[in-house]
């Protein structure tokens with residue numbers, strides 16, 4: 001139940017004076033959550049994006065030109081335009097003791113002007129000063145008020161960005177009324193923290209932002225740094241982190257099991273690897289084994305850029321679970337990847353004396369029945385597969401660890417579903433999407449994180465070049481030379497439209513074109529191919545029977561052919577940054593130098609150009625992700641807009657990263673000290689969770 005103290009804030013906006021049948025839909029469109037009518041709180045969380053100063057400052061002669069100012073003036077005389085020129089402006093000349101100024105009106109009835117600025121009146125006029133014909137003038141002042149009404153002039157007039165047909169002034173009036181309804185809420189923030197950050201109360205902060213006393217409070221960098229905005233952003237950060245911490249605490253309350261292995265299998269596999277683990281891999285493995293050994297459930301995210309070597313860490317984690325006498329499963333987002341994992345793991349498993357089986361949607365018949373039986377009776381120790389591993393008919397004898405590869409293709413529900421396939425299953429999620437730290441906190445704040453921040457040694461940097469589509473002929477010639485020298489090449493065709501058939505046609509056409517030059521060295525793979533054909537296309541490329549593989553974006557995630565050193569991406573301008581980075585990650589995996597050619601069709605828009613430039617500049621996935629965040633905003637980086645995860649209203653992950661981190665620590669402490677949110681601060685924090693629509697987390701409190 002929502003605390004009743006919040007009722008005035010959750011009341012519909014139509015309860016405000018001035019929000020009638022005409023205005024209400026505009027307000028809804030501007031601030032409401034999808035499918036709901038706007039509430040008062042929605043108006044209040046729509047913060048101004050700037051302001052115009054209305055402070056009376058100085059004299060006419062000193063007033064800055066080109067900036068909005070307010071001046072106290074006396075009207076001296078009227079200068080109507082010549083009678084025969086109806087388009088001519090009406091000028092009102094006014095002065096103070098420093099000089100005079102013309103206040104200019106076009107197309108305004110004379111009677112109205114005379115009422116507004118009668119001769120002899122003292123008035124405050126507010127607007128922008130221009131110089132015309134050597135004279136100062138103000139065209140159509142924004143505001144004209146009597147001297148005794150000067151207090152009604154806000155010090156700063158707020159601007160509300162897009163207002164969907166509402167003027168900023170109308171919106172400001174509505175918000176003004178909404179501010180009157182804000183109750184005094186119990187303080188949910190730690191008092192020492194508030195004092196240190198010089199934060200106002202929630203209510204005062206809203207007031208300070210919607211009725212700012214200076215433009216700097218709401219505009220630009222200064223606005224972002226203003227304690228009032230930061231206070232509200234922190235409130236939202238704390239609500240989100242507390243919600244995650246509560247969910248996490250609940251998951252941990254379900255008892256885990258301690259899985260301690262003797263290290264025998266891990267050592268056997270490590271010895272057989274053709275390389276030594278990097279420091280980062282070893283550290284991640286230590287984290288994982290410590291988690292598994294503890295008697296709480298593991299929920300760990302293994303984050304590492306493309307090519308960082310996550311798979312082997314996953315394998316060793318599985319070996320560790322098996323040492324402890326349990327089973328392990330590794331799940332991949334696509335059939336190709338599941339098969340690739342299986343192909344790589346199977347020989348290692350064999351040598352270590354482990355039993356392993358593959359299960360995908362495609363497997364049927366006897367093989368499938370054997371795998372299912374083996375999982376169920378425990379005779380198969382490692383399961384590798386796709387979503388098929390979730391299906392109800394799949395049962396495990398004693399699943400100890402679930403490894404989920406390439407997390408961003410799986411939803412949260414799915415990762416929990418696999419965890420439900422056994423008693424106290426430890427979960428390791430591996431993601432190749434370099435999620436900016438701040439976002440990782442937001443969406444995976446319920447998990448512990450290990451980061452592979454070190455690539456395997458001996459990798460050479462990938463050279464990335466931008467090439468205009470018109471030079472495709474030269475590119476093909478260059479590829480010919482490279483192929484003669486033994487190179488293996490990916491040629492990626494873009495998503496042309498939302499239609500797979502059309503994409504497919506583009507890829508098929510391109511493969512045909514290239515086959516004219518390179519004959520049967522050209523392979524083709526795309527999403528619509530039957531699975532077995534895909535496998536075959538992949539196998540031939542892997543084996544070097546084909547050396548130029550034309551593909552749609554099916555190769556985006558995870559494919560590992562270390563011999564491939566060249567990638568051509570057609571219409572690179574149509575891809576997002578994250579996707580380009582993923583694609584490019586398919587090369588540069590061996591010790592040979594690699595080249596990525598980004599073919600683009602001009603003219604490039606500003607953002608498209610920025611994306612391609614970033615790709616040329618850096619290979620650092622985290623940097624790319626941060627830039628992506630700046631270019632696109634938070635919701636789209638993780639595709640959350642579609643998935644319906646709550647986004648932020650006030651917080652900006654790209655600037656408020658530190659607030660999020662502080663909030664996470666704060667939330668964890670709260671949950672440790674007051675896991676049921678029953679103390680005085682706990683009660684106040686419940687209010688906070690409702691305020692920011694994180695109330696689903698409150699329900700976990702009752703659920704135990």
Ligand code: ADP
Pocket residue numbers: 275276277278281304305306307308309310311312432456457558560562589
């Ligand atoms: P990703 O993190 O993108 O999933 P993979 O696990 O596919 O990366 O590994 C990329 C490549 O690096 C593979 O060919 C793998 O065999 C190799 N690799 C992994 N760890 C090391 C290491 N420590 N030293 C050298 N090569 C490694």
Ligand code: MG
Pocket residue numbers: 310311405432558
């Ligand atoms: Mg991988």
